[in-house]
Amino acid sequence: MSRKIDVGKRILSANERYALKNSQLLGEQKKLCLNMISSPGSGKTTILARTIRDVKDKIKIGVIEGDIQTDLDAERIKATEAPVVQIETGGSCHLSAAQVSGALEKLPVGDLDLIFIENVGNLVCPSAFELGESGKIVVLSATEGDDKPVKYPAIFAKSKVLLINKIDLLEAGAQVDFDVERVRADARKLNKGIEIFPISAQTGEGMNRWYDWLAESTKNLQGD
Numbered sequence: 764m765s766r767k768i769d770v771g772k773r774i775l776s777a778n779e780r781y782a783l784k785n786s787q788l789l790g791e792q793k794k795l796c797l798n799m800i801s802s803p804g805s806g807k808t809t810i811l812a813r814t815i816r817d818v819k820d821k822i823k824i825g826v827i828e829g830d831i832q833t834d835l836d837a838e839r840i841k842a843t844e845a846p847v848v849q850i851e852t853g854g855s856c857h858l859s860a861a862q863v864s865g866a867l868e869k870l871p872v873g874d875l876d877l878i879f880i881e882n883v884g885n886l887v888c889p890s891a892f893e894l895g896e897s898g899k900i901v902v903l904s905a906t907e908g909d910d911k912p913v914k915y916p917a918i919f920a921k922s923k924v925l926l927i928n929k930i931d932l933l934e935a936g937a938q939v940d941f942d943v944e945r946v947r948a949d950a951r952k953l954n955k956g957i958e959i960f961p962i963s964a965q966t967g968e969g970m971n972r973w974y975d976w977l978a979e980s981t982k983n984l985q986g987d
């Protein structure tokens with residue numbers, strides 16, 4: 764005969780257990796960890812490489828690179844001399860908290876101020892898997908269409924920052940149809956507090972406000 768005992772506790776999934784482990788480790792060491800999510804090609808690796816080079820005197824950055832296949836992005840980050848760990852998911856469309864836990868063990872976390880996770884390029888699946896990060900950053904580039912916040916609301920609703928990338932392609936005479944103000948308004952409807960920075964990782968336009976936000980966020984965490 765079996766009896767059902769209600770212990771009043773929800774059993775955590777394996778992913779939730781690892782996410783908790785990661786957030787505890789990062790919390791104890793006061794490290795900011797940002798999970799970057801976007802469609803493939805929106806410019807995540809370009810943004811990271813430029814950010815690392817531009818702020819290297821102020822913020823020590825390490826990177827966890829997630830890709831379905833290849834270590835091409837990790838090689839681009841290595842060229843900046845920042846520590847990087849590549850995870851190849853072998854087909855999975857998102858990183859898991861267990862994979863991030865393994866990668867954190869390989870990074871010199873104690874020497875860093877900030878850890879970026881470049882998630883697998885996908886606007887949908889990665890938003891559903893917590894990794895124990897401090898916050899999510901969503902990137903939308905000008906060539907993807909300004910309807911994406913209304914079509915893929917979950918990631919815009921959950922992110923701390925929206926980077927609108929490739930604004931260099933919106934200059935007068937360019938053939939790209941993209942209304943930055945529409946994106947701003949739709950993202951704010953989903954998420955009142957979201958910070959929005961229109962940038963070009965190519966030309967550097969708008970990047971200083973992003974760097975200020977990173978410096979402020981790492982300082983606030985370390986000052987706790």
Ligand SMILES: Nc1nc2c(ncn2[C@@H]2O[C@H](COP(=O)(O)OP(=O)(O)O)[C@@H](O)[C@H]2O)c(=O)[nH]1
Binds near residue numbers: 928931962
């Ligand atoms: N014009 C323009 N191209 C960019 C910008 N940022 C990235 N790219 C280009 O977009 C393509 C994809 O960039 P990548 O960083 O690999 O995107 P990821 O797949 O999100 O990591 C590359 O050809 C980049 O040179 C930008 O701000 N402006």
Ligand SMILES: [Mg+2]
Binds near residue numbers: 807808809836881
């Ligand atoms: Mg990339």
